[in-house]
Amino acid sequence: MRSQQDSNRVTNSRTTNVVIYSLLISISSVMFVVERFIPYPVPGGKWGFSNFVILYTVVNIGLRGGLLVGTLKTIIGSLFSGILFTPPFFMGFFGIISAATFEWIFSKTKFFSYTTLSIIGMISNNFVQVLVGSFLIKSRAIFSFLPLMIGLGLISAIINAYLAKKMEEIIDENNFGLKISKKD
Amino acid sequence: MKTFKKIDVFLILAVILITVFFALKANNREDEIFLVKLDGKIYTELKKPGDYPVKDKEGKILTIVHYDGENVWVTDSTCPLKICEKTGKIKRGGKIICVPNKIVIESQTQELQTW
Numbered sequence: 001m002r003s004q005q006d007s008n009r010v011t012n013s014r015t016t017n018v019v020i021y022s023l024l025i026s027i028s029s030v031m032f033v034v035e036r037f038i039p040y041p042v043p044g045g046k047w048g049f050s051n052f053v054i055l056y057t058v059v060n061i062g063l064r065g066g067l068l069v070g071t072l073k074t075i076i077g078s079l080f081s082g083i084l085f086t087p088p089f090f091m092g093f094f095g096i097i098s099a100a101t102f103e104w105i106f107s108k109t110k111f112f113s114y115t116t117l118s119i120i121g122m123i124s125n126n127f128v129q130v131l132v133g134s135f136l137i138k139s140r141a142i143f144s145f146l147p148l149m150i151g152l153g154l155i156s157a158i159i160n161a162y163l164a165k166k167m168e169e170i171i172d173e174n175n176f177g178l179k180i181s182k183k184d
Numbered sequence: 185m186k187t188f189k190k191i192d193v194f195l196i197l198a199v200i201l202i203t204v205f206f207a208l209k210a211n212n213r214e215d216e217i218f219l220v221k222l223d224g225k226i227y228t229e230l231k232k233p234g235d236y237p238v239k240d241k242e243g244k245i246l247t248i249v250h251y252d253g254e255n256v257w258v259t260d261s262t263c264p265l266k267i268c269e270k271t272g273k274i275k276r277g278g279k280i281i282c283v284p285n286k287i288v289i290e291s292q293t294q295e296l297q298t299w
Contacts, residue, residue, distance in 0.1 A: 044267035059185055082264075086265075086284065088265070112189075113185065113186045113192055114187045115188050115192040115195075115196075116189070116195055119192075136286065137223075141221075141288045141290050144279055148207065150199060150203055151199075151200070151203035151204075154199055161187055165187040168185075
């Protein structure tokens with residue numbers, strides 16, 4: 001016999017997915033635009049707080065959802081901040097794809113916590129960003145920024161893990177009458 | 185999934201140690217000269233103090249580099265985000281990187297001339 005809560009749930013239709021993904025993409029692209037105004041010691045760098053949505057999506061929905069939210073977040077956020085198809089856009093774009101992939105691979109083992117996944121994603125994101133940057137300028141000089149980026153990224157990785165856990169709690173508590181589908 | 189596990193402490197400590205190790209490895213030396221590289225090739229060497237305009241193949245000025253004998257900084261640039269201007273003054277061992285114009289300003293050890 002189905003419980004009261006189950007009968008109230010909307011069946012997981014196409015509309016449900018559209019609502020869930022648009023919610024996630026809008027949260028992360030707003031963070032993408034807003035975090036540019038938070039001071040950061042390295043010129044041209046960013047804290048990367050918008051990536052907590054990717055962490056939540058990859059863990060709770062799957063790789064396809066994470067890649068979708070990540071790519072659309074970068075495109076929409078860059079459109080609003082005016083850096084679409086410039087070198088920083090490509091660095092962020094490939095960085096977020098690698099971060100989502102690595103976070104998904106390690107989340108499958110059920111051994112890691114949010115903090116570990118966030119740190120793994122941060123390291124792969126920074127490394128791929130620097131790699132793409134070194135291809136763009138045809139010089140390896142940019143690799144000297146990598147230790148500083150990883151050191152500062154550690155702070156934002158821990159904050160992102162906390163935010164992703166908080167988001168999971170909020171969505172699970174009042175799940176909007178929706179059931180987030182788990183599919184890969 | 186949990187937010188934090190005991191194993192994370194070791195991971196965070198390992199990342200901090202690696203970062204500190206690589207950060208301390210970079211040292212400043214006096215016998216280095218500043219190089220301006222455009223598109224991966226050496227464009228000019230900064231030996232005397234002054235302004236050095238960096239031009240592309242068509243003669244359009246991309247960046248103006250200023251050298252005062254001690255520090256190097258970019259005074260003007262055509263890139264949209266002006267990251268190279270915001271980097272400020274660098275000493276020997278520092279780097280200015282302009283990704284849109286593919287310009288790298290870094291210091292390098294002078295090659296010994298043995299002939």
